[in-house]
Amino acid sequence: xxxxxxxxxxxxxxxxxxxxxxxxxxxxxxxxxxxxxxxxxxxxxxxxxxxxxxxxxxxxxxxxxxxxxxxxxxxxxxxxxxxxxxxxxxxxxxxxxxxxxxxxxxxxxxxxxx
Amino acid sequence: xxxxxxxxxxxxxxxxxxxxxxxxxxxxxxxxxxxxxxxxxxxxxxxxxxxxxxxxxxxxxxxxxxxxxxxxxxxxxxxxxxxxxxxxxxxxxxxxxxxxxxxxxxxxxxxx
Numbered sequence: 001x002x003x004x005x006x007x008x009x010x011x012x013x014x015x016x017x018x019x020x021x022x023x024x025x026x027x028x029x030x031x032x033x034x035x036x037x038x039x040x041x042x043x044x045x046x047x048x049x050x051x052x053x054x055x056x057x058x059x060x061x062x063x064x065x066x067x068x069x070x071x072x073x074x075x076x077x078x079x080x081x082x083x084x085x086x087x088x089x090x091x092x093x094x095x096x097x098x099x100x101x102x103x104x105x106x107x108x109x110x111x112x113x114x
Numbered sequence: 115x116x117x118x119x120x121x122x123x124x125x126x127x128x129x130x131x132x133x134x135x136x137x138x139x140x141x142x143x144x145x146x147x148x149x150x151x152x153x154x155x156x157x158x159x160x161x162x163x164x165x166x167x168x169x170x171x172x173x174x175x176x177x178x179x180x181x182x183x184x185x186x187x188x189x190x191x192x193x194x195x196x197x198x199x200x201x202x203x204x205x206x207x208x209x210x211x212x213x214x215x216x217x218x219x220x221x222x223x224x225x226x
Contacts, residue, residue, distance in 0.1 A: 043218050044155070089154055101157055107153075
């Protein structure tokens with residue numbers, strides 16, 4: 001069964017600190033892995049997208065890693081800001097029957113406190 | 115960008131509802147997702163050039179339409195309490211696996 005699991009479920013950090021979010025997946029056939037940021041009551045916004053051959057990708061203070069052998073990914077946030085408070089969702093894309101099916105994790109809820 | 119209407123909606127069990135989405139200009143693929151509180155979105159179905167292109171584990175009372183003018187609809191018949199959720203649409207240019215999907219802000223549906 002295609003699954004995406006994220007940890008921790010929630011996280012509280014102080015402004016300026018770094019943090020790392022984890023994602024494990026069992027999805028086949030794997031197409032790519034994406035990290036999204038979702039503010040409360042809003043639609044997800046893409047942060048990074050990585051294909052099988054990519055190990056790391058950065059977007060400003062966000063750096064995602066992918067280990068396709070162990071089927072693990074991480075999202076590292078550097079020098080956190082109050083505006084980073086949101087849910088971070090790991091999404092794995094499976095190319096199934098000719099269409100691109102996205103399988104979402106439940107997300108990690110990050111709260112950045114002053 | 116992608117827009118959705120209405121923002122919020124309250125219905126009673128057994129009623130029918132239509133949610134609307136306006137895709138980003140030039141996008142020919144739209145996907146719909148259901149997101150229960152505290153969960154990640156679940157794939158409902160995808161439309162490509164006005165035809166259903168793939169479907170998740172949702173019953174037939176969930177149906178959709180895609181129109182040539184970048185708009186689309188999600189229809190849900192015989193509403194159940196468990197249908198209460200945030201409904202998201204996402205559009206993309208073509209169906210390619212690496213194509214970015216751009217999400218709308220969602221419609222919050224409450225079924226009483």
